Amino acid sequence: MSDDEAAAGADDFETVVERVLERVEPDADERETFEAVATELLRRAEDAATERCPDADVVLVGSTARETWISGDRDVDVFVRFPPDIDRDTLERYGLAVGHETLPDGREEYAEHPYVTGELDGFDVDVVPCYRLADATDIRSAVDRTPFHDDYLQARLDAELAREVRLTKAFMKGIGVYGSNLRTRGFSGYLTELLVCEYGGFRELCAAAADWRPPVELDPEAHGDADHQFDDPLVVIDPTDPGRNVAAVCDATNVARLQHYARDLLAEPRLDLFEAEDPAPLDEAALRDHLDRRRTTPVAVRFDAPDLVEDQLYPQLEKSRAGIADALVRRGFDVLRTDAYADETGVVLAELAVAERPAVERHEGPPVHVRAHAEDFFDAYADDPDVYGPFIDGDRYVVEREREFETARGFLESDALLEVALGAHVESALADGYEVLVGDEVAALGPEFGVELAAYFEPVP
Amino acid sequence: MSDDEAAAGADDFETVVERVLERVEPDADERETFEAVATELLRRAEDAATERCPDADVVLVGSTARETWISGDRDVDVFVRFPPDIDRDTLERYGLAVGHETLPDGREEYAEHPYVTGELDGFDVDVVPCYRLADATDIRSAVDRTPFHDDYLQARLDAELAREVRLTKAFMKGIGVYGSNLRTRGFSGYLTELLVCEYGGFRELCAAAADWRPPVELDPEAHGDADHQFDDPLVVIDPTDPGRNVAAVCDATNVARLQHYARDLLAEPRLDLFEAEDPAPLDEAALRDHLDRRRTTPVAVRFDAPDLVEDQLYPQLEKSRAGIADALVRRGFDVLRTDAYADETGVVLAELAVAERPAVERHEGPPVHVRAHAEDFFDAYADDPDVYGPFIDGDRYVVEREREFETARGFLESDALLEVALGAHVESALADGYEVLVGDEVAALGPEFGVELAAYFEPVP
Numbered sequence: 001m002s003d004d005e006a007a008a009g010a011d012d013f014e015t016v017v018e019r020v021l022e023r024v025e026p027d028a029d030e031r032e033t034f035e036a037v038a039t040e041l042l043r044r045a046e047d048a049a050t051e052r053c054p055d056a057d058v059v060l061v062g063s064t065a066r067e068t069w070i071s072g073d074r075d076v077d078v079f080v081r082f083p084p085d086i087d088r089d090t091l092e093r094y095g096l097a098v099g100h101e102t103l104p105d106g107r108e109e110y111a112e113h114p115y116v117t118g119e120l121d122g123f124d125v126d127v128v129p130c131y132r133l134a135d136a137t138d139i140r141s142a143v144d145r146t147p148f149h150d151d152y153l154q155a156r157l158d159a160e161l162a163r164e165v166r167l168t169k170a171f172m173k174g175i176g177v178y179g180s181n182l183r184t185r186g187f188s189g190y191l192t193e194l195l196v197c198e199y200g201g202f203r204e205l206c207a208a209a210a211d212w213r214p215p216v217e218l219d220p221e222a223h224g225d226a227d228h229q230f231d232d233p234l235v236v237i238d239p240t241d242p243g244r245n246v247a248a249v250c251d252a253t254n255v256a257r258l259q260h261y262a263r264d265l266l267a268e269p270r271l272d273l274f275e276a277e278d279p280a281p282l283d284e285a286a287l288r289d290h291l292d293r294r295r296t297t298p299v300a301v302r303f304d305a306p307d308l309v310e311d312q313l314y315p316q317l318e319k320s321r322a323g324i325a326d327a328l329v330r331r332g333f334d335v336l337r338t339d340a341y342a343d344e345t346g347v348v349l350a351e352l353a354v355a356e357r358p359a360v361e362r363h364e365g366p367p368v369h370v371r372a373h374a375e376d377f378f379d380a381y382a383d384d385p386d387v388y389g390p391f392i393d394g395d396r397y398v399v400e401r402e403r404e405f406e407t408a409r410g411f412l413e414s415d416a417l418l419e420v421a422l423g424a425h426v427e428s429a430l431a432d433g434y435e436v437l438v439g440d441e442v443a444a445l446g447p448e449f450g451v452e453l454a455a456y457f458e459p460v461p
Numbered sequence: 462m463s464d465d466e467a468a469a470g471a472d473d474f475e476t477v478v479e480r481v482l483e484r485v486e487p488d489a490d491e492r493e494t495f496e497a498v499a500t501e502l503l504r505r506a507e508d509a510a511t512e513r514c515p516d517a518d519v520v521l522v523g524s525t526a527r528e529t530w531i532s533g534d535r536d537v538d539v540f541v542r543f544p545p546d547i548d549r550d551t552l553e554r555y556g557l558a559v560g561h562e563t564l565p566d567g568r569e570e571y572a573e574h575p576y577v578t579g580e581l582d583g584f585d586v587d588v589v590p591c592y593r594l595a596d597a598t599d600i601r602s603a604v605d606r607t608p609f610h611d612d613y614l615q616a617r618l619d620a621e622l623a624r625e626v627r628l629t630k631a632f633m634k635g636i637g638v639y640g641s642n643l644r645t646r647g648f649s650g651y652l653t654e655l656l657v658c659e660y661g662g663f664r665e666l667c668a669a670a671a672d673w674r675p676p677v678e679l680d681p682e683a684h685g686d687a688d689h690q691f692d693d694p695l696v697v698i699d700p701t702d703p704g705r706n707v708a709a710v711c712d713a714t715n716v717a718r719l720q721h722y723a724r725d726l727l728a729e730p731r732l733d734l735f736e737a738e739d740p741a742p743l744d745e746a747a748l749r750d751h752l753d754r755r756r757t758t759p760v761a762v763r764f765d766a767p768d769l770v771e772d773q774l775y776p777q778l779e780k781s782r783a784g785i786a787d788a789l790v791r792r793g794f795d796v797l798r799t800d801a802y803a804d805e806t807g808v809v810l811a812e813l814a815v816a817e818r819p820a821v822e823r824h825e826g827p828p829v830h831v832r833a834h835a836e837d838f839f840d841a842y843a844d845d846p847d848v849y850g851p852f853i854d855g856d857r858y859v860v861e862r863e864r865e866f867e868t869a870r871g872f873l874e875s876d877a878l879l880e881v882a883l884g885a886h887v888e889s890a891l892a893d894g895y896e897v898l899v900g901d902e903v904a905a906l907g908p909e910f911g912v913e914l915a916a917y918f919e920p921v922p
Contacts, residue, residue, distance in 0.1 A: 213830045214856065233856065252856045256829035260853060263836070294849075295820040295867070332795070332814070336823060336861070353793070353822075358814050359756040362797060368717035369674045375724070378922075388755075391920035392721060395675065395694065395713040400797070406756070459852035461839075 013203060016269040017167060023274075024070040024170045025163075034064060037121050038076065041102060045078050045127060048101035052094045055083045057132065061150040063189050066157055068165040076125045078102065079147055081132035088113075088140075095129025102127045109309070112141045136240035148240040149190050156197050165193050167202040174274040175261040177254040183314040185251040187258070194220060194236055194246060206262040214255055260461045281450025282457055284443040290457045291440065296336055297355035298442045299328075299408050301417070303434040305346040306425035313342055316423020321348050323421035324412075332357045333408040341452045346426065347445060349456070355408045355438070365390065365397035412436045474664060477730040478628060484735075485531040485631045486624070495525060498582050499537065502563060506539050506588060509562035513555045516544045518593065522611040524650050527618055529626040537586045539563065540608055542593035549574075549601070556590025563588045570770070573602045597701035609701040610651050617658050626654050628663040635735040636722040638715040644775040646712040648719070655681060655697055655707060667723040675716055721922045742911025743918055745904040751918045752901065757797055758816035759903045760789075760869050762878070764895040766807040767886035774803055777884020782809050784882035785873075793818045794869040802913045807887065808906060810917070816869045816899070826851065826858035873897045 026034070042058055049056035062077040063069040080098050082091050092113055099106055099116025103125055106118025115128040128143050136148040157165065172178035172187055180188030187195075198218055199205040214233035217224075224237040230245040233255045238244040265273050282290075291298065301324065306313060321340040329335055334353040341347045365377035374397060381390050381399045388400035405411035413436050418427060437444055445453060487495070503519055510517035523538040524530040541559050543552050553574055560567055560577025564586055567579025576589040589604050597609035618626065633639035633648055641649030648656075659679055660666040675694035678685075685698040691706040694716045699705040726734050743751075752759065762785065767774060782801040790796055795814040802808045826838035835858060842851050842860045849861035866872040874897050879888060898905055906914060 211832060253853050256853045256856045259829050260839075263832075293820060294861075297819075334793070334815075336819065336821070353819050354795075354815050358758075358797065359754060360797070361814075368720050371672065371724075378721075388918075389920050390922060392714050392717045392922050395717045397922075400755075457849075459850050461851060461853050461858075 011269050011271075013266070013269040016271055016274075017202070019271055020167055020170050020274045021163065024166045026069065026071045030071060033121065034069075034076075034123070037123050038064065041076065041078050041120060041125060041127075044102040045080055045098055048098040049080050049082075049094070052097065053082055053086065056094075057081050059147055059150070061146050063165075063169075063193075065150060066153055066162070066193070067159075068153075068157065068162045068169070068189075068193060070166045070169050074123050076120075076123045077146070078125060078127045079143070080127060080129045081147065082129060084131045084133055084140075091129050091131070095127075098129065099127035111311075112143060115143075136238075137243070139241075145238075145240065149238075152239050153190070153193050153197070157193065161196060161201070164201045165196045168192050168196050168205060170274045171202070171206075171261075171265070172258070174272075174276050175257060176276060177257050180249045181314075182249070182311045184254075185249055186254040187250055188246070191236060191246045191250065194218075194239070198236075203266075206266055209258050209262040210266060212255070212259055214252070216255075257461060278451045279454035279458060282446065282454040283450070284446055287443050287446065287453060287457065288440060294351075297352045297408070297439055298349060298437075299352060299355070299412060300347050300349045300437040300442050300445060301412055301430070301434055302345050302347045302437060302445070303426070303429040304432065305342045305344060306423075306429050308425055313346075313425075316426050317342055317346060317348070318423075320420075320422040320426040324348050324417070325350055327417075327420045328352065328408060328411070331405055331408075331411055332361075332403075333411070337456075339452070339456050341445075341449045343448050345448060346429065347449060349442070349445075350408075352408055357403055357406055359403060359406055360388065360400040361403040363387075363399050363401050365399065367395040368392060368397060369395065409436055409438045472730050472732075474727070474730040477732055477735075478663070480732055481628055481631050481735045482624065485627045487530065487532045491532060494582065495530075495537075495584070498584050499525070502537065502539050502581060502586060502588075505563040506541055506559055509559040510541045510543075510555070513558065514543055514547065517555075518542050520608055520611070522607050524626075524630075524654075526611060527614055527623070527654070528620075529614075529618065529623045529630070529650075529654060531627045531630050535584050537581075537584045538607070539586060539588045540604070541588060541590045542608065543590060545592045545594055545601075552590050552592065556588075559590065560588035572772075573604060576604075597699075598704070600702075606699075606701065610699075613700050614651070614654050614658070618654065622657060622662070625662045626657045629653050629657050629666060631735045632663070632667075632722075632726070633719070635733075635737050636718060637737060638718050641710045642775075643710070643772045645715075646710055647715040648711055649707070652697060652707045652711065655679075655700070659697075664727075667727055670719050670723040671727060673716070673720055675713070677716075718922060739912045740915035740919060743907065743915040744911070745907055748904050748907065748914060748918065749901060755812075758813045758869070758900055759810060759898075760813060760816070760873060761808050761810045761898040761903050761906060762873055762891070762895055763806050763808045763898065763906070764887070764890040765893065766803045766805060767884075767890050769886055774807075774886075777887050778803055778807060778809070779884075781881075781883040781887040785809050785878070786811055788878075788881045789813065789869060789872070792866055792869075792872055793822075793864075794872070798917075800913070800917050802906075802910045804909050806909060807890065808910060810903070810906075811869075813869055818864055818867055820864060820867055821849065821861040822864040824848075824860050824862050826860065828856040829853060829858060830856065870897055870899045 038060055042060065046058045049058055059079050061079050064076050080095060082094065096108060096114055096116060103116055103118030103120065106116040108114050109117050115126055117126045119125065130143045131140055133139060133144055136145050139145050169178060169192055172192060177186040179186045195205050196202065198220055199208050215235060217235040219237040221239040223242040225242055228243045232245055232248055233252045234247040234250050236246040238246050261273060317340045321338055325335050325338045328350055333355060336351045336353045338350045366373040368374045377397050378390050381387050386402055390397040390399050418430060499521055503521065507519045510519055520540050520542065522540050525537050541556060543555065557569060557575055557577060564577055564579030564581065567577040569575050570578050576587055578587045580586065591604045592601055594600060594605055597606050600606050630639060630653055633653060638647040640647045656666050657663065659681055660669050676696060678696040680698040682700040684703040686703055689704045693706055693709055694713045695708040695711050697707040699707050722734060778801045782799055786796050786799045789811055794816060797812045797814045799811045827834040829835045838858050839851050842848050847863055851858040851860050879891060
């Protein structure tokens with residue numbers, strides 16, 4: 001923003017922030033509803049837990065517990081803590097039983113260990129069993145750590161900082177970097193709250209992020225040590241565990257994106273940066289226009305999406321995307337950009353700069369002076385009517401032989417696709433059958449993935 | 462050759478060699494004619510030289526002098542040696558005067574220094590002035606060395622070895638590796654004779670070459686030293702100068718080719734390996750057949766050949782070939798194979814695996830965290846309607862912008878071609894105008910370069 005614009009009365013930072021807060025602060029009604037739900041959940045869970053194990057207790061964790069949730073959030077996490085002397089099997093059995101008693105319509109899910117998820121009065125509730133331990137470094141599974149995180153933040157977040165956390169979350173959601181699931185690979189709630197504590201506020205975090213030079217390392221408790229080194233663009237040593245980077249899942253793109261939009265917000269404060277909006281789905285005419293203008297050849301492999309939770313599906317999809325892209329490049333089909341989507345179907349999309357190769361390819365033999373190998377190579381091809389050569393180039397025999405796949409479609413439709421490094425369930429899905437779309441045919445993805453195609457062909461930071 | 466074939470009476474090595482010798486040994490008539498010409502040349506040159514410098518003398522050098530010429534060779538080199546106390550200008554002046562008196566119809570040529578070339582009774586004669594020195598390591602220019610080479614070989618080549626040299630030369634000519642000019646980059650006469658001396662005969666040389674493991678180093682006088690290291694596939698330390706590799710010009714392809722055909726000859730001795738024959742020129746129909754089968758896109762840049770001697774022209778042509786190939790590859794036009802020809806016109810030919818690219822190309826900006834550069838990059842493209850992006854990929858801004866050249870033809874026809882690393886005279890020739898041929902259009906090269914195209918599209922070792 002230029003000085004003129006500022007003088008002309010463009011929104012200033014505080015004005016924008018006030019308006020955002022009006023939207024994201026839960027109002028009295030919302031709080032009241034939440035309190036009622038939380039009380040009921042804790043009561044049910046505690047009854048069920050102590051009935052089985054008198055020494056168990058129950059805690060609310062997460063942003064709802066810490067008053068850092070933003071209006072409209074509906075996630076409530078109830079942790080049921082058991083003493084460490086009960087064995088794992090018993091803990092799991094008790095945990096599920098408590099879950100089902102707390103959420104009569106709930107269903108079981110499996111992360112590191114099983115838990116029950118369900119609904120109560122419009123809130124999405126997880127009832128998760130864990131061990132109650134003396135120190136976070138003794139944890140037996142990741143969920144055991146959560147209550148420690150909660151304690152740490154509870155002790156530091158006053159009402160003022162909670163407000164800053166809400167702003168920060170709204171901003172991170174607005175610019176698409178919020179969430180540590182393996183689809184987003186962005187900033188978790190815990191990480192966000194730690195960053196706000198560390199820098200002392202939302203604006204301070206923005207100012208700092210705008211000048212970050214990754215790798216950025218923060219160590220709130222100053223207890224990181226040389227035994228634990230992290231190769232991540234953002235490192236925030238867990239205050240409850242010096243061996244853990246809270247930002248391990250946050251990828252370079254999301255770190256850079258936060259930097260970009262932090263600068264943007266500081267230079268030109270405005271509401272729309274706090275409002276995530278999906279682009280309008282790309283329609284077929286717009287897709288054709290892009291392809292005409294770009295003169296690339298998009299290819300897509302489409303299959304029935306494996307029935308997996310997102311945190312299992314997306315890493316497999318990503319592995320498959322990378323494997324297919326690499327295989328295309330190795331076969332000479334130059335890739336401009338790739339993407340992968342999943343809903344009912346899974347899709348790996350590759351936009352090719354080169355979709356056809358000649359019928360022949362160069363095949364280098366051994367150096368002529370490696371006599372035995374060289375003679376074998378020469379003899380193998382000397383009378384082959386399907387190759388050009390052997391001829392000598394530098395010190396080697398060379399032939400030009402038939403290329404296996406002249407088109408990207410030919411490769412993708414062949415069994416060779418299944419030899420690519422794919423996610424295990426994606427590989428099974430492909431083995432059951434898949435569809436290859438080339439060029440304009442990718443318009444068939446529009447009804448299911450129009451929004452994703454819009455994001456692809458009309459990219460923003 | 463299998464044992465059965467041998468038993469069935471295929472030609473044996475000695476039978477083949479005898480037949481080759483019948484062809485390559487000059488007969489009595491040819492020798493007599495040569496003697497007469499040589500005597501006349503020496504008389505004329507000596508008269509002209511001593512008239513100007515009483516201390517000058519005249520020698521025949523090269524294969525004719527050493528009796529290692531093969532029937533049909535017509536090259537005679539007359540060296541006029543002046544004492545080292547006359548200055549260079551005088552030497553050149555005297556040398557040209559002696560040349561013109563010896564060859565009244567001769568013309569001047571310029572290698573390292575000027576000499577006269579012409580004809581006498583059907584022989585091609587060079588009259589070359591040089592210094593007469595005590596030691597080859599004192600030479601002032603390359604030609605001063607020649608008489609030392611001559612002395613060295615004269616002392617070692619008896620009639621038996623001279624016969625072996627003739628055979629070797631016939632073989633090297635037959636397989637296309639004879640000649641140290643910068644077009645062929647093969648084996649010089651001097652190198653060939655040294656190799657025969659070193660191994661003791663033609664068959665022995667073949668047996669040794671068949672098992673060479675380059676870099677091969679030979680040092681007939683065992684006077685090579687650590688101060689002179691050579692990075693060539695074949696190193697033969699000059700017996701008259703430890704600082705010189707006689708085989709410096711011989712490239713890896715010709716070394717490998719000699720190895721290949723030496724094995725072939727030993728396994729299956731036959732006359733045709735001693736008989737160089739150009740392939741039949743490729744006609745237009747055959748060219749189209751090859752292109753249909755290969756599905757490549759040949760492109761050719763054709764220009765008026767610069768008026769240079771071959772040893773100046775071919776290095777320039779080679780530099781231009783490499784420069785154009787590299788520029789094509791850098792712009793995404795993948796090259797399968799290239800070649801270059803010269804006659805009346807000069808041609809750089811590149812056979813492309815990819816002749817078209819999309820309209821857009823990826824252009825990576827700075828990492829987002831390099832704030833000043835990153836902001837400049839973003840601002841430069843943020844409102845540019847002709848680019849896609851900027852978006853963020855990993856830690857960087859990226860845009861997809863219009864590619865400069867979508868087709869290889871577009872690039873080759875543009876001024877950008879003149880910015881490629883080219884030979885100086887080729888660059889001037891292109892600046893005066895050139896023609897670009899694409900695909901079937903390269904058939905237009907047939908009338909001038911049909912033989913070269915046949916060698917290209919029907920390659921042999």
